[in-house]
Amino acid sequence: MAQEIVEVTESYPALDAFYDSLPDKNGALIPMLHKAQEEYGYLPQEVQLYVALKLGIPASKVYGVATFYSLFNLERKGQYRINVCLGTACYVRGSEAILEALENELKIKRTETTGDGLFTLSSIRCVGACGLAPVVMVGDKVYGRVTPDDVRGIVDEYLGKAGEHND
């Protein structure tokens, strides 16, 4: 699916400074993308174009690397990232059903972000808290022994926070 094309008009001083600080400019692509993601949370198209121009390499190469590593996000993530553990212990204790319940509650599929930009839903592998299985994480906070019925409560907690924020 083609994405919207954005013109390179902005400058990115943080990226420029980072580039200048690199002792070896060869192989700068992945460090530059890491830095960009750290700065902007994801890799917008215009940032990828800027990196391509900065390094003098084709944009197709930058996009190739950005799409190869699952660590790089190509889309803006939600304010709250909900991660459901699908590691073995959580899985056998029914985390798939929790993920489905979250999909229904948020009306998005896994890896997607809600239209209001609040939640991104993903699955992760073992978080090392198997004793609490099944585990859901929202940001850095861990919820243990979650059941599908708990899902609404967890989501509401953050909806409430977002509401307070807005007032």
Add this chain to the structure above:
Amino acid sequence: MVDLTINNIETSMPEGSTILEAAKSLGIHIPTLCHLDLHDIKMVNQVGTCRVCMVEVEGRRNLLPSCSTLVTPGMVIHTNTKRAVRARRMIVELLLSNHPRECLICNRNQNCELQSLSAELGIREIRYKGPRLHTDKDTSSYSIVRNAEKCVLCRRCETMCNTVQTVGVYSAVHRGFETVIGPAFDKPMLDTACTFCGQCVSVCPTGALTETNDAADVWDAISDPDKIVIAQTAPAVRVALGEAFGLPIGTSVTGKMVAALRRMGFDKVMDTDFAADLTIMEEASEMIHRIQHNGRLPILTSCCPAWVKFIEHQFPSLLDIPSTCKSPHEMFGAIAKTYLAEKLGMDPEKIVVVSIMPCLAKKFEAKREELSGKEIGSNVDYVISTRELARMIREAGISFTSLPDEDFDDVMGESTGASVIFGTTGGVIEAAVRTAAAWLDKDNPSPQIEFKALRGIEGIREAEVEIAGMKLSIAIAHGLGNARKLLTDIRDGKVQYHAIEIMACPSGCVGGGGQPYHGNNIEVLRKRAGALYSEDESKTLRRSHENPQIQKLYEEFLGEPYGELAHELLHTHYHERDML
């Protein structure tokens, strides 16, 4: 030298040779797919991705890819053991399990490296049933169709586009099973910096990259009784078309091509070579004008639409140096819909100009807005490649090789030797210099015709020619990577020339992206170029301005070369495009 043994035959190879090269030197064939070595144009795809060329090496636990494994002293290699052959078959079966097996209706049917490989390995069943990649065809451009479902990820297109042409449209994007070779951000080809040179199509082993097919529209026009359909043929087509009908490489089939076009139903069969002579009238005038009036130098030839699009994307600061001349087939269209229409009493709106070109970029060029006039519409209505013409001739049931030789129609059919050599690198600039020499050296009864210093195969060439006591320094580049080097030096003020010829395709139009597949053999391109020079030599008239039909065109219609009407009809302008 390295001593080694292949299939019990002892041999020695220079250090740095691959197993594949060693086998080849002994006449041992190892099947390959991704591998492609067109050394002369620096197109070497040696990525070892397909694993079809696996061989067994004694003492090594795993099979090794012969295309990218270097020979070592004492190596004992077996290319055709049961294990190696089984592995090869398995690889091809796996490739086929994720391939739309619609060979019967594929553009590359009977001319596909994957199909040939499958036949060579005698594959009769595909044991692997698995998912197949589903993607949409990219038909956005007017030149190239991209069908990622048929891609075998050999990376040849990527090497061609990035390393040889330095355009960088393609890269492997996404991951794992979803990997495709495509543009940044999955953009449609039309929105990229693609020049549509079509060299990726020339090296694609399958039907993943093909030309757009405009044959149906041309047949419709031909069968419409209201339309007057005029065919024009580029110089490089006549020395390659015969290959599609089994004639020896380097055979010139001008007369048969004309006969075939008439039998297909074209109302007029005329010659782009005529318009090449016209281009020289304008370009040589512009060159002399710029030299004598301290104009911007160097002047760059502008016949090649892929090269023109390249400079628009990559060197926007240099857009004032290309000649403003339209490319020959566009000039032809503009004259056909004005002068010819008037002369033959035809309604310009009913005229359909069909260009038969060795080129895919001409298809895009014909759609440029600036190349159409208010009264006449597009200068050129349809462009079909040499490959499409060959298919259309077959479709019409014409037995090409038994056709008689026929001549082009009058008025816009006559051409000189100068126009013929447009089809090879160095030809356009030699043609321009021939005319410039005759014009500037009026007292010389026999000005020089052949400027052999301008001929050759090196990617970048330079030469100095002396005309009427004036030294002209000239440079020539073919292949866009070479063009980039030359342009960078010009932009940075490192070099100074009077005139430069640039062709996007390695070897010029004889190696165009719309030509019959060269079968990964660069010698084919040389033979085609040789045929063009022979045709030039065989002509009585070898300078563009001596073409009587051209002289008449200026007398009766255009007035002065580089004059007002010529500017309106035969010149164009360029605009900056995005870098990506």
